[in-house]
Amino acid sequence: xxxxxxxxxxxxxxxxxxxxxxxxxxxxxxxxxxxxxxxxxxxxxxxxxxxxxxxxxxxxxxxxxxxxxxxxxxxxxxxxxxxxxxxxxxxxxxxxxxxxxxxxxxxxxxxxxxxxxxxxxxxxxxxxxxxxxxxxxxxxxxxxxxxxxxxxxxxxxxxxxxxxxxxxxxxxxxxxxxxxxxxxxxxxxxxxxxxxxxxxxxxxxxxxxxxxxxxxxxxxxxxxxxxxxxxxxxxxxxxxxxxxxxxxxxxxxxxxxxxxxxxxxxxxxxxxxxxxxxxxxxxxxxxxxxxxxxxxxxxxxxxxxxxxxxxxxxxxxxxxxxxxxxxxxxxxxxxxxxxxxxxxxxxxxxxxxxxxxxxxxxxxxxxxxxxxxxxxxx
Amino acid sequence: xxxxxxxxxxxxxxxxxxxxxxxxxxxxxxxxxxxxxxxxxxxxxxxxxxxxxxxxxxxxxxxxxxxxxxxxxxxxxxxxxxxxxxxxxxxxxxxxxxxxxxxxxxxxxxxxxxxxxxxxxxxxxxxxxxxxxxxxxxxxxxxxxxxxxxxxxxxxxxxxxxxxxxxxxxxxxxxxxxxxxxxxxxxxxxxxxxxxxxxxxxxxxxxxxxxxxxxxxxxxxxxxxxxxxxxxxxxxxxxxxxxxxxxxxxxxxxxxxxxxxxxxxxxxxxxxxxxxxxxxxxxxxxxxxxxxxxxxxxxxxxxxxxxxxxxxxxxxxxxxxxxxxxxxxxxxxxxxxxxxxxxxxxxxxxxxxxxxxxxxxxxxxxxxxxxxxxxxxxxx
Numbered sequence: 001x002x003x004x005x006x007x008x009x010x011x012x013x014x015x016x017x018x019x020x021x022x023x024x025x026x027x028x029x030x031x032x033x034x035x036x037x038x039x040x041x042x043x044x045x046x047x048x049x050x051x052x053x054x055x056x057x058x059x060x061x062x063x064x065x066x067x068x069x070x071x072x073x074x075x076x077x078x079x080x081x082x083x084x085x086x087x088x089x090x091x092x093x094x095x096x097x098x099x100x101x102x103x104x105x106x107x108x109x110x111x112x113x114x115x116x117x118x119x120x121x122x123x124x125x126x127x128x129x130x131x132x133x134x135x136x137x138x139x140x141x142x143x144x145x146x147x148x149x150x151x152x153x154x155x156x157x158x159x160x161x162x163x164x165x166x167x168x169x170x171x172x173x174x175x176x177x178x179x180x181x182x183x184x185x186x187x188x189x190x191x192x193x194x195x196x197x198x199x200x201x202x203x204x205x206x207x208x209x210x211x212x213x214x215x216x217x218x219x220x221x222x223x224x225x226x227x228x229x230x231x232x233x234x235x236x237x238x239x240x241x242x243x244x245x246x247x248x249x250x251x252x253x254x255x256x257x258x259x260x261x262x263x264x265x266x267x268x269x270x271x272x273x274x275x276x277x278x279x280x281x282x283x284x285x286x287x288x289x290x291x292x293x294x295x296x297x298x299x300x301x302x303x304x305x306x307x308x309x310x311x312x313x314x315x316x317x318x319x320x321x322x323x324x325x326x327x328x329x330x331x332x333x334x335x336x337x338x339x340x341x342x343x344x345x346x347x348x349x350x351x352x353x354x355x356x357x358x359x360x361x362x363x364x365x366x367x368x369x370x371x372x373x374x375x376x377x378x
Numbered sequence: 379x380x381x382x383x384x385x386x387x388x389x390x391x392x393x394x395x396x397x398x399x400x401x402x403x404x405x406x407x408x409x410x411x412x413x414x415x416x417x418x419x420x421x422x423x424x425x426x427x428x429x430x431x432x433x434x435x436x437x438x439x440x441x442x443x444x445x446x447x448x449x450x451x452x453x454x455x456x457x458x459x460x461x462x463x464x465x466x467x468x469x470x471x472x473x474x475x476x477x478x479x480x481x482x483x484x485x486x487x488x489x490x491x492x493x494x495x496x497x498x499x500x501x502x503x504x505x506x507x508x509x510x511x512x513x514x515x516x517x518x519x520x521x522x523x524x525x526x527x528x529x530x531x532x533x534x535x536x537x538x539x540x541x542x543x544x545x546x547x548x549x550x551x552x553x554x555x556x557x558x559x560x561x562x563x564x565x566x567x568x569x570x571x572x573x574x575x576x577x578x579x580x581x582x583x584x585x586x587x588x589x590x591x592x593x594x595x596x597x598x599x600x601x602x603x604x605x606x607x608x609x610x611x612x613x614x615x616x617x618x619x620x621x622x623x624x625x626x627x628x629x630x631x632x633x634x635x636x637x638x639x640x641x642x643x644x645x646x647x648x649x650x651x652x653x654x655x656x657x658x659x660x661x662x663x664x665x666x667x668x669x670x671x672x673x674x675x676x677x678x679x680x681x682x683x684x685x686x687x688x689x690x691x692x693x694x695x696x697x698x699x700x701x702x703x704x705x706x707x708x709x710x711x712x713x714x715x716x717x718x719x720x721x722x723x724x725x726x727x728x729x730x731x732x733x734x735x736x737x738x739x740x741x742x743x744x745x746x747x748x749x750x751x752x753x754x755x756x757x758x
Contacts, residue, residue, distance in 0.1 A: 046520040142400050146422075146739075212515055213586055221408040221511050296580070298587050299513025301740045302422050326465050353585065 001208035007170075019111040023100045031244040033064035038244075038291055038363050045295035072233035080230065084138030089231070090240040091131030096246045099125045103252045104179040106262045106275040117178045121253060122159065125208070128242065132217065135239075136227035143245060147226020150302055151210065151217035157309040158207035164317035165201035169194055169257045171324045172337075185260035193334055195341040196322050196348065198258045200313050202289070205250045207305070209243070214296040216302055247287060255282035279319050308352075316348050397425055398741070404406040404433050408511050408743045411753030415730070417742060424742050427734045429727060434757040442717040447473045447548055447684050450717065453540040454704075455717055458755045460503050463489075463496040463533075464697035466546040469717075471627065472693040473548040476686040484673040485550035490628045491563060491666045492536065492545070493695075494659045498570055499529040500660075500698035501652045504750045505577050508649060511747035512590050518580055525573035530567050535562065548684055550676035560667050567660050574656050582650060591646035595733040595745035598643060605732070606725040607634075609700025610651040611749055615643030621696040633665040645748040647739075652750075685712050694721075699723050699750055719758055723751040 034315070037058065043050030051058030076085055102117040104110045129152055137147020170176050172193060173184040176319065181190075191198045207214040218226040228239050255261055259282045262275040267304050323340050327330065395475050403414035412433035417554045419424040438457050442450040450473075451466050458465035467489060474481060481489075502522040509518025534743045537545035538554050556562070581587045597607075602615040614618060620637040638654040640647030686708045694703035700722030707716040726749050733749075734742045 042515065047517055048520060142398060146398075146400075146419075151406075212513065214435075219513070219740065221513055222743050224407060235530065294515050295517050297514065297584060298509070298581075298590055299740075300586060301590060301737065303736055305590055311597070355589075 016111060020101065023111060024097055026098065027100060027245055027248065028241070029247060031241055032066065034244045034287065035062045035065070035240075037287075041291045042295055045292075066237065067082065069237040070234055073277075074233045074235060077230050078327050079140045081138040081140065084134045085230075086138075086235070087129050088135035088138055088227075089235045089242075091134055093122050093131075093238045093242040093245075095127040095131075096242045096249065099246075099249045099253075102178055102352075104182060104256060105251060106272060106279055107179075110179070112282045113177055113179050116176050116209065118170055118176045118253075118257070121249075122163050122166065123184045124244070124269075125249070126159050126198060128156060128246070130296045132227050135231070139227065139230040141230050143223040143225070143229050144227045147219070147223050147229070150219075151227065153302070154207055154210070154214065154216060154305060157206045157306055158313075161200050161309060161313040161317045162204035162208055164314070164321060165194075165197045165204060166253075166257060168197045168317065168320045168324050169201075171321065171328065177259075178253070182263050184263040186263045188334075189258065189260035189265055193337040193341065194258065194320065195338070196316060196345045197341070198254075199345055199348070200317050200320070201254060201258065203313060205254060206290065206293065207309070209246050209250055209290070211247070211290055213297045213300050214305060216305055219299060221299075241358070247290060248283070249331055251283040251286035251290075252279070254286050255279070259286070307355075312348065312352060312355075316344060319344055320326075358373060395420070399747065402742075407748065410747070410751055412506060413746075413751070413753050415746070417734075417739065419602070419739050422738050422740070423735055424734050427731055427742065429730055431724075431727070431753075431756050434753050436754075436758065438758045439717050439719055444713065446712040447477075447686070447714070450714065451546065451650060452542065452544045454719075454755065455544055456701065456750055457721070457758050458697065458699075459541055461500040461698045461754050462497045462541060462543050463492045463546070464500075464620070464695060466543065467493055468693055468695045468702050468704045468719075470546045470548050471695065472691050472706045473684070473686065474690055475691045475693055476706060477548060477684060478687075479549045479667060480677055481550055482674045482677065484671065485675045486628050487666050487670045488551055488555055488675070489546060491663055491670070492502055492533070492632070493628075494663045494666070495529055495532065495563070495566070496655055497659050497698045499526045499533075501632075501656050502526040502529070502570075502573065504652055504698075505581075505649075508607075508731055508744075508747045508750075510580055510619060510742050512581075516582075518577065519576050521573065521576055521580065525570050527730055528569050532562055532566050535559075538642075547676070549680055550674075552656075553673050560670060563663065563667060563750055567579070571660060574653060576692055577653060582653065590741075590744060591649060591748075592643045592644060593642070594741050595737060595748065596644040597640055597729060601732065602643060602729065605729045607700070607729055608722050609696070609698070610638075610655060611700065611726045611729075613638060614640035614647035614651045621694055621701060625694075626697060628671070629666070630662075632669070633662050635662050635665075645744055648748040648750075653710060671691055681714050685710065694720065697722060699752065700726060719755075721758065722751075722753045723749075723755045727756060 030360045040050040040058070041062065052063035053059040054064045065084070076082065099121050102121055104113060113144050132151040132155070133148045136144040136151070170181060171189050172182040172190060175181060175184070210217050218228065223229070228236060231239065261282065262279040264274070264278060320341070323337065327337055397418045399419050400417045400419050401414070402417060403409040404412040408431070409415070414433070416428045416430070417424050438453045445453070451469060454465040454469040455462040475658040502525045506519040506522025510516070533543060533608050534540045536559065537543035537552070597615055599615045599617050602612050603617060616639055618637055618639050623637055624650050635658045638651050638658060688708055688710045690705070690707040692703055692705045694701050701720065702722055703720030705716070705718040705720065706714050709715045730746065730749065733745045737745065
């Protein structure tokens with residue numbers, strides 16, 4: 001058995017290794033570009049200029065940062081657990097890069113198109129939570145351990161809506177294989193039939209990536225970087241790289257599943273360069289949304305975050321699956337999906353707003369805590 | 379190394395849990411300076427908080443005793459560096475009361491304009507820092523900084539310094555304002571109004587911001603008074619008290635404006651009181667500009683070296699953070715025998731324990747931000 005790669009006939013293992021190497025090399029460069037893009041875009045939101053001194057228009061800022069980080073001392077606190085501390089970055093970094101295996105960049109450009117692609121993706125990407133907990137525990141720092149436990153709670157909670165949202169999309173497409181889902185959308189992208197699913201996916205993706213407003217595990221203004229507080233130099237940059245690589249893969253999976261990936265909506269095919277443009281444009285749109293959210297909203301609190309996942313997102317993702325099931329089983333027209341999707345999205349916003357705007361009152365928990373204290377004093 | 383207190387929490391039926399001692403500060407991004415609080419957290423809930431102050435103590439009050447009345451002004455700037463005009467005002471007014479000096483009209487109006495502008499710049503600083511405390515990445519901070527920058531440029535044109543103005547003098551002001559002062563103030567007020575509107579749309583109406591601030595860290599009016607809070611932090615609890623209106627100094631009795639009070643005394647009310655207060659400040663300044671007429675800026679007979687008769691005085695003004703009072707004793711001569719600053723930040727900080735205990739750890743940061751302390755005023 002052999003596989004063709006650029007016209008060469010290769011052993012499947014060697015072929016996969018070469019493809020993965022190519023993707024990893026490509027990714028590292030793209031991630032550096034992303035970091036630059038985030039700095040520039042956020043600077044525009046802030047009415048600043050952003051990086052401008054390193055190279056033309058500051059284009060080499062990421063390179064300068066990388067050189068600085070590599071040159072820094074790789075510190076380990078004396079009381080830290082050596083193995084957990086030093087291995088943690090790999091546990092965060094490797095699963096995220098393994099996720100790139102299933103992404104169909106454009107037609108025919110991929111590492112492997114697994115039949116259970118989405119399942120593989122959600123399974124492998126959630127392993128990085130272990131790395132977060134290891135980093136927090138190994139650092140022997142209280143901020144780090146609080147951050148690690150928050151990361152674990154958050155990662156597990158938001159995994160469910162994420163999986164269910166992806167599942168509802170793949171129900172319609174009839175496959176878990178990403179390129180089949182993309183082909184299914186060659187006429188109408190799934191976001192039209194699954195607006196609620198897309199919203200849930202986007203929110204859960206923000207939480208999975210620990211981006212604002214769900215950057216609770218790193219909470220810069222409270223726990224000062226969370227699990228990464230003790231890391232420096234190259235190990236810290238691996239966390240950083242993993243964060244942006246995770247964002248990129250989430251953007252590409254999201255755009256493949258909901259926006260149609262490299263396909264043009266009305267079933268026409270304009271060839272490879274156009275496909276690349278489409279894939280980059282849709283992925284870029286997704287990433288831009290993430291940046292935009294980061295520049296404009298405050299951080300949630302841990303109880304609000306958990307409540308939002310379990311009390312709102314999870315029931316609504318079940319609702320989406322239920323609707324999809326009815327439509328598929330009884331062969332109803334797809335327009336029903338659009339109508340119910342928009343209605344339930346409205347319902348979701350309404351419920352959320354109702355929860356936020358509840359009448360103000362000093363919390364019962366606070367009163368109880370004061371009572372506990374007074375009891376201790378007396 | 380993770381030390382734990384030996385107390386156990388009350389729901390330890392199956393497994394034992396222990397409270398965690400968490401040291402926040404003195405170097406922490408959200409303690410607004412060198413402030414340290416040691417929190418005892420049970421999971422995410424704060425069970426106890428002990429504030430430690432004094433890292434920034436420079437003995438400004440003691441130093442004032444060795445300086446003559448003119449030199450003391452500079453130390454007052456440094457106690458309250460975000461609202462230095464207001465701090466200077468209390469000091470020079472105390473000296474004026476001791477020396478029985480009459481301040482000319484024009485100097486009073488200029489003082490009033492500058493103090494209200496300083497209130498704006500100080501509150502903008504609060505809005506920016508508070509936005510960062512709630513977790514927005516930089517946006518409110520930079521927005522606030524933009525408006526504050528315009529105000530500080532104006533202060534520089536007037537006094538020659540961006541933060542430590544030393545512009546007020548016992549009896550008046552050091553020198554007259556630039557000729558284009560009125561136009562410049564109008565210009566700055568337009569951009570400041572726009573800036574406040576920006577904050578309303580960025581934060582005040584943001585659902586996540588509301589969820590993070592409403593109902594958090596509330597304090598009743600009785601407790602707020604008992605703890606000696608003042609300024610917007612007190613008014614947020616519904617206490618209708620403003621020294622500018624109750625004991626008018628300068629020309630506050632000649633302008634029309636409202637005292638803003640809150641209702642619930644929670645973090646959001648403390649925030650929103652400040653936002654509304656800024657709009658009132660703009661109203662005050664606009665009226666002051668109409669009253670501003672040419673005239674002398676110092677009394678006719680001003681001695682080269684100011685000496686006061688023996689006596690003592692306590693004089694308080696409404697600074698952006700609350701009551702900023704100066705207690706001054708003179709035994710004759712050209713320097714105070716004793717100068718004591720009543721700091722609004724220190725009194726407001728007393729409420730921290732009561733506000734924070736029982737809230738989530740993340741809220742403790744937001745609550746500390748909502749009290750709006752300036753550490754150099756707390757420690758002096």
